[in-house]
Amino acid sequence: LCITETCPSCSVTVLSDQFSPNTTSDVAAGMLIPHTYPDTPIHRQKQWFKETFTYLFAISNSAEASEAGIHLVSGWQVFKSVPKEELPFWSDIVLGFRAMSEAELLKFPQHRFGQAFTTLKCDCPSYLLWLEKRLKAAGTQMYTRKVADLWELHSEYDIVVNCTGMGAHQLVGDKQLFPVRGQVLKVHAPWVKQFIRDGDGLTYIYPGIHRVTLGGTREKGSWSLSPDANTTRDILDRCCSLEPSLQGAQDIEVKVGLRPSRLCVRVQREVLSQGGVKLPVVHNYGHGAGGFSVHRGTANEAAHLVGECISALQGSSSRAKL
Ligand SMILES: Cc1cc2nc3c(=O)[nH]c(=O)nc-3n(C[C@H](O)[C@H](O)[C@H](O)COP(=O)(O)OP(=O)(O)OC[C@H]3O[C@@H](n4cnc5c(N)ncnc54)[C@H](O)[C@@H]3O)c2cc1C
Numbered sequence: 001l002c003i004t005e006t007c008p009s010c011s012v013t014v015l016s017d018q019f020s021p022n023t024t025s026d027v028a029a030g031m032l033i034p035h036t037y038p039d040t041p042i043h044r045q046k047q048w049f050k051e052t053f054t055y056l057f058a059i060s061n062s063a064e065a066s067e068a069g070i071h072l073v074s075g076w077q078v079f080k081s082v083p084k085e086e087l088p089f090w091s092d093i094v095l096g097f098r099a100m101s102e103a104e105l106l107k108f109p110q111h112r113f114g115q116a117f118t119t120l121k122c123d124c125p126s127y128l129l130w131l132e133k134r135l136k137a138a139g140t141q142m143y144t145r146k147v148a149d150l151w152e153l154h155s156e157y158d159i160v161v162n163c164t165g166m167g168a169h170q171l172v173g174d175k176q177l178f179p180v181r182g183q184v185l186k187v188h189a190p191w192v193k194q195f196i197r198d199g200d201g202l203t204y205i206y207p208g209i210h211r212v213t214l215g216g217t218r219e220k221g222s223w224s225l226s227p228d229a230n231t232t233r234d235i236l237d238r239c240c241s242l243e244p245s246l247q248g249a250q251d252i253e254v255k256v257g258l259r260p261s262r263l264c265v266r267v268q269r270e271v272l273s274q275g276g277v278k279l280p281v282v283h284n285y286g287h288g289a290g291g292f293s294v295h296r297g298t299a300n301e302a303a304h305l306v307g308e309c310i311s312a313l314q315g316s317s318s319r320a321k322l
């Protein structure tokens with residue numbers, strides 16, 4: 001979508017072996033709370049988050065908000081001990097960030113410190129459909145197709161943008177990419193209005209438009225997409241200890257996804273070369289636990305790299321298929 005916006009003369013085609021609702025992005029809780037990528041400079045991560053927050057904030061404040069599934073949500077991140085980093089790098093981007101009061105902390109007898117703020121949440125399947133609709137309106141073709149090798153695209157396309165998430169492990173053989181399995185529950189508990197996140201990152205309660213997402217797990221190296229019944233019970237127990245009223249939650253649906261994790265997101269231009277033939281590629285994958293939080297920022301950067309590829313192609317003698 002960013003490419004169609006920054007380069008309206010480009011003809012864009014989306015190829016994917018799965019579309020919504022069968023992607024990792026459909027499983028995500030969709031909260032805008034960044035996760036830190038250890039090998040990406042903080043100023044770059046902050047810029048990604050800021051661009052994403054600004055973009056979604058405008059949607060949440062428009063007539064499109066309900067169809068796009070974007071809404072503001074307020075709540076608390078609570079800690080059993082005061083964290084080293086009392087002011088996270090994103091504290092001046094979310095709204096109204098402050099330390100919790102003693103009175104608020106009374107709700108969480110096992111926790112000693114907390115942060116209160118308002119952020120944005122995506123209802124992921126709604127948002128993905130809304131994005132697809134906008135892509136189609138921009139004239140983008142969308143085909144179901146599994147790509148086994150980037151070179152198979154060479155005869156049809158000038159530039160390939162690789163947004164395959166965990167699929168990049170196989171497609172480009174990226175051994176730095178590893179799965180971090182996450183199991184979440186989507187429940188009916190419409191009385192829960194505030195988000196609650198344990199600062200250890202394991203337990204969270206995120207109220208959405210229709211359902212509340214309860215999490216979670218972080219199982220590094222596990223490729224299993226099967227729900228685990230013991231884990232479901234454990235998630236419910238942990239969430240009930242933060243919000244006892246969840247004992248009345250109904251209609252529990254279990255979802256599992258593999259976070260495409262890396263020490264840094266790979267937003268990078270690369271020119272593949274084979275027997276003197278060149279194929280420009282822009283990678284944009286490896287968003288781990290924070291894909292929603294930074295998606296627009298990384299997409300803007302990837303679209304900029306596509307612009308660089310176009311300039312390079314126009315400067316070369318190759319016949320562009322743009
Ligand atoms: C339980 C859980 C909770 C999460 N909660 C949050 C949250 O609250 N906030 C947040 O910011 N992030 C969250 N995330 C992280 C977020 O889901 C990911 O970072 C994000 O979904 C990654 O998006 P993606 O588009 O890169 O990957 P995907 O959504 O997996 O999309 C990749 C696409 O590429 C296609 N593909 C792959 N390989 C090929 C191939 N060879 N040929 C053709 N197509 C291919 C796939 O079919 C798919 O459509 C959560 C993740 C999980 C698992």
Ligand SMILES: O=C([O-])CC(=O)C(=O)O
Pocket residue numbers: 029031033182197201204215216259288289290
């Ligand atoms: O950690 C969170 O708050 C939600 C999330 O991004 C995840 O489970 O990956």
